[in-house]
Structure formats: C-alpha cells, structure tokens
Amino acid sequence: MSGHNLSVSAVTPEDVSAVSPALAAYTQAAIVDDLWARPQLSRRDRSVVTLAALIARNQTIGIQHYANQALDHGVKPAEVSELITHLAFYSGWPNAFAAIMVVKGVFAQRGIAADALPAVSPMLLPLDEAAEATRAAHVAAQFGAVFPGMVRYTTELLFRELWLRPDLTARDRSLVTVSALIAAGQVAQVPYHLNRAMDNGLTQEQAAEVVTHLAFYAGWPSVFSAMPVVKDVFEKRSTVEDCPSR
Incomplete structure (x- = not known):
C-alpha cells in the first residue's frame, strides 16, 4: 500500500467480496x-491492540x-x-518505519500537524527506582558478562527512558x-x-x-501458542493473591 493513498481503507x-x-x-x-462489540475491551483498547499486532507483523495493508x-x-495522534x-x-525499526509511511498519509488527510505529536525529549515520568534496580540486577546477572551492550541499552533506553x-x-x-509479543509469536517474553x-x-x-481479539489479527496458531503461557501467569498470580499475608 502506498503512503500516498489517502482513502480511509x-x-x-467490495474488494474482499470480489x-x-x-x-x-x-x-x-x-x-x-x-x-x-464485545464489552470486555473498549473500542479504544481494541484499536491499540490491533495496531500493535499489525505493526509487529509488518502488515501495512491494514x-x-x-x-x-x-x-x-479516541486514540490521540500523540x-x-x-x-x-x-x-x-x-518489533524493530524496519517495522516502525513501514508503519510511519502509512500513518503519515493518515495524519496528512486529517490535518494532524507536528504540534499534536510527542516532544522528542519530554519530561519523563517518575521511575520506580527499587523495581528497576531489581530488574536491572537480574538481567545483569544473567547476561551482563556476555552481552554488556544489550544490558546497557535495555536499562538506559528502554526502562530509564522509553x-x-x-x-x-x-x-x-x-x-x-x-x-x-503475542502477534509476533514471542511467547517467551510474555510472562x-x-x-x-x-x-x-x-x-x-x-x-x-486481548488474546481472543488477537486470534483474528494474528491467527489462531499464534494465539494457541500464547494461551498456555497467559493461563500460567493468571494461575500464578491467583495463587499469590490467595496466600494469606504473613
């Protein structure tokens, strides 16, 4: 699909029926x-889930x-x-760039200008220092000796900025x-x-x-691969919540 095609879809x-x-x-x-129309997710949330799935799978046609x-x-341009x-x-820079070429046309059609978009360097939200220290220490212990660059980027770019x-x-x-993650089949990262x-x-x-919704946008196999992992997360959280406090 061309980034210059400014039709709604x-x-x-009629194309599909033909x-x-x-x-x-x-x-x-x-x-x-x-x-x-299902009430478990708002249409706004469904829109976010769908766009994420399409970009993750580099399916620019949709x-x-x-x-x-x-x-x-109700999803804002920003x-x-x-x-x-x-x-x-x-999902990778190429997938994001592919989405950019489509969304650029959508923004142009709607008259969405640069002043409606996020700042390059906004004031960041507060960081949970204790939780981030725990996460960073765990990753560093696992991978720091072998992948120091990856550990640094993960901490500095993802969790202390993005x-x-x-x-x-x-x-x-x-x-x-x-x-x-589910749409791309990256179930190991889901928990x-x-x-x-x-x-x-x-x-x-x-x-x-979200899992049910993704079946239609990422396919039944991707969702059935994710379902045991998601179910395990639910069960473990339920067990923790059911434990009496000490």
Whole structure:
C-alpha cells in the first residue's frame, strides 16, 4: 500500500467480496458485528491492540484502516505516534518505519500537524527506582558478562527512558507490548510483560480478551501458542493473591 493513498481503507468490503464472498461474510459477522462489540475491551483498547499486532507483523495493508479507526475511537495522534516509537524497540525499526509511511498519509488527510505529536525529549515520568534496580540486577546477572551492550541499552533506553515517556500511559505501553509479543509469536517474553501489564492496571478479563481479539489479527496458531503461557501467569498470580499475608 502506498503512503500516498489517502482513502480511509486500502481494502474495501467490495474488494474482499470480489475475491472471497465467504471471507467478506465472516469479516462482517465475526469481526465487525461481534468481536468489536464485545464489552470486555473498549473500542479504544481494541484499536491499540490491533495496531500493535499489525505493526509487529509488518502488515501495512491494514494499518491505514485501523489507524483511522483508532483516531475515531479516541486514540490521540500523540498516542499513535508514541505507539509506533515504542514498537520500534519491540518489533524493530524496519517495522516502525513501514508503519510511519502509512500513518503519515493518515495524519496528512486529517490535518494532524507536528504540534499534536510527542516532544522528542519530554519530561519523563517518575521511575520506580527499587523495581528497576531489581530488574536491572537480574538481567545483569544473567547476561551482563556476555552481552554488556544489550544490558546497557535495555536499562538506559528502554526502562530509564522509553517506558517513562508520558504520551502513553504505563498500562497502554504494556497493552502494546503484550499484543505485539503475542502477534509476533514471542511467547517467551510474555510472562514478564503480562505481569507488568497487570501490575499497571490491565485486568485478567481484559488480558484474556486481548488474546481472543488477537486470534483474528494474528491467527489462531499464534494465539494457541500464547494461551498456555497467559493461563500460567493468571494461575500464578491467583495463587499469590490467595496466600494469606504473613
């Protein structure tokens, strides 16, 4: 899809019907009429999850439609911009640049100017020094001797800068990250980030619905690979919460 195509969607229902009437029917009945109406996630959250999945999978054909839809559902231009910046670190710079070329056209069509976008160097949110020290020490102990550069970038760029940028809430950053990890099949990284998401305010019901939503945008195999991992996180948190305090 060209970044200069300023229509609302790159693929119309008529396009789909011309090739696969059955797929058009499933799209309308299962996704438009049912999935997006489910109350477990707001349409705003579903838009964030969908954009994260598409960028993580470098599926630019859908970004134009869902970027427009995200803006219609209350995601701010600054949040769309920051979502792409965040995913450069979690899905790679090429995927982020591919999304940029599509979203640039969406912003132009809507008259969204630079003053609506995040600052390059904003005042960062407060850091939980104790939690970050624990995380950094754990990673350094595991990998510092072998991958010192990676450990430094992870601490300095991700957890002492990216995660503290104010134009996405901590919950939204976690929502973006978990969605991208599941969509990309990176299930080994899900436990840490899902726990962080739930610590940041994502409920178990919402997290479960993220998985359901992603089945339609990342495919059933990606979701079934993630389900045992997500279920294990839920069960371990439930066990901890059920333990009496000492």
